[in-house]
Amino acid sequence: MRTSRRSDVDPFIVMDVMEAARRAEEAGRRIIHMEVGQPGTGAPQGAVAAVARAMGDTALGYTVSLGLPALRARIARLYGDWYGVDLNPDRVIVTSGSSGAFILSFTALFDTGDRVGIGAPGYPSYRQILRALDLVPVDLPAAPENRYQPVPADLAGQDLRGLLVASPANPTGTMLDRAALGALIGAAQDMGASFVSDEIYHGLEYEAKAVTALQITDEAYVINSFSKYFSMTGWRVGWMVVPEDHVRRVERLAQNLFICAPHVAQVAALAAMECADELQANLAVYARNRALVLDGLPKAGFTRIAPPDGAFYVYADVSDLTDDSRAFAAEILDNAGVAVTPGLDFDPVRGHGTLRFSYARSTEDIAEGLDRLRAFMQARGVVSQTTQNV
Numbered sequence: 001m002r003t004s005r006r007s008d009v010d011p012f013i014v015m016d017v018m019e020a021a022r023r024a025e026e027a028g029r030r031i032i033h034m035e036v037g038q039p040g041t042g043a044p045q046g047a048v049a050a051v052a053r054a055m056g057d058t059a060l061g062y063t064v065s066l067g068l069p070a071l072r073a074r075i076a077r078l079y080g081d082w083y084g085v086d087l088n089p090d091r092v093i094v095t096s097g098s099s100g101a102f103i104l105s106f107t108a109l110f111d112t113g114d115r116v117g118i119g120a121p122g123y124p125s126y127r128q129i130l131r132a133l134d135l136v137p138v139d140l141p142a143a144p145e146n147r148y149q150p151v152p153a154d155l156a157g158q159d160l161r162g163l164l165v166a167s168p169a170n171p172t173g174t175m176l177d178r179a180a181l182g183a184l185i186g187a188a189q190d191m192g193a194s195f196v197s198d199e200i201y202h203g204l205e206y207e208a209k210a211v212t213a214l215q216i217t218d219e220a221y222v223i224n225s226f227s228k229y230f231s232m233t234g235w236r237v238g239w240m241v242v243p244e245d246h247v248r249r250v251e252r253l254a255q256n257l258f259i260c261a262p263h264v265a266q267v268a269a270l271a272a273m274e275c276a277d278e279l280q281a282n283l284a285v286y287a288r289n290r291a292l293v294l295d296g297l298p299k300a301g302f303t304r305i306a307p308p309d310g311a312f313y314v315y316a317d318v319s320d321l322t323d324d325s326r327a328f329a330a331e332i333l334d335n336a337g338v339a340v341t342p343g344l345d346f347d348p349v350r351g352h353g354t355l356r357f358s359y360a361r362s363t364e365d366i367a368e369g370l371d372r373l374r375a376f377m378q379a380r381g382v383v384s385q386t387t388q389n390v
Contacts, residue, residue: 047269050270117138
């Protein structure tokens with residue numbers, strides 16, 4: 001049976017790493033997971049309790065395609081609480097995770113063959129979803145001196161119909177301040193390109209609050225999710241904010257492509273938004289882990305990193321250690337029992353010389369992972385015992 005050209009997308013390498021780690025665990029090994037961008041905690045307890053109540057009291061059937069009105073209103077209120085933005089709840093659309101929001105956004109904004117700029121390194125599924133929709137992803141190689149974030153000069157000479165930017169970014173955790181984000185929005189508008197802002201890691205910031213595109217313009221698509229700050233990866237619920245005159249267009253697409261986000265996940269999401277104490281306690285764990293990795297990775301020989309402003313990742317240039325990040329990650333897993341992600345997931349050109357380390361798990365796991373990495377690199381002759389103790 002024939003297959004489509006659109007289905008010929010690359011694998012999501014981190015999922016392959018997770019599977020290799022699972023096989024190792026099945027064989028009896030203890031693996032430290034520093035590969036996947038998944039909180040070590042589950043959904044907030046208030047969310048779990050709300051679901052338990054709903055299971056007994058509610059049919060949990062279809063909701064309207066735009067999402068539960070109460071959840072949309074609560075998300076709109078979040079923008080007032082976090083950013084001082086007065087957001088009309090009618091502009092909020094609840095989606096099946098951020099992945100559903102990207103599919104809706106790309107389908108609503110772009111036609112076959114349109115070129116969409118994405119920063120490299122960047123979340124790999126941007127590229128693959130665009131390809132699956134017969135769109136053309138255009139990698140914009142972001143420079144280390146710009147902390148791996150795109151700048152307007154990177155758009156020069158590009159014929160783009162869209163620009164997608166993430167802040168805090170995956171895999172680097174670096175953020176754009178208001179001036180930098182505004183400059184990119186302005187550059188996109190000047191070339192007639194639609195602007196999509198991936199804000200899935202908002203709430204996970206350490207020294208300064210992330211800026212939402214909605215503080216700068218209403219002419220953007222903003223995408224977020226309950227997976228990261230709200231610790232609900234497996235519930236598959238997210239949201240998007242679109243200009244008022246785009247709501248009905250996106251609604252029609254959502255009705256036909258997804259019907260609605262899972263009702264039970266929407267119930268959990270609404271309750272999770274009232275669990276600030278628990279969520280902030282999770283953030284405090286990530287902050288401790290961030291301090292550990294920023295101290296421990298250089299001691300293990302991973303010295304070329306862009307210190308993260310948010311999210312729970314560190315992106316390391318390891319081109320002095322390898323020219324095959326996939327093989328190097330497999331070696332680390334086999335010999336150290338630590339799962340890390342090859343940079344090829346995020347940058348097809350330069351990613352052979354980079355790795356991503358996630359610090360989303362427990363502090364105990366991160367400390368053990370760093371110890372194992374130091375021992376592995378010492379055995380490899382990269383660091384000495386003296387260097388480890390510095």
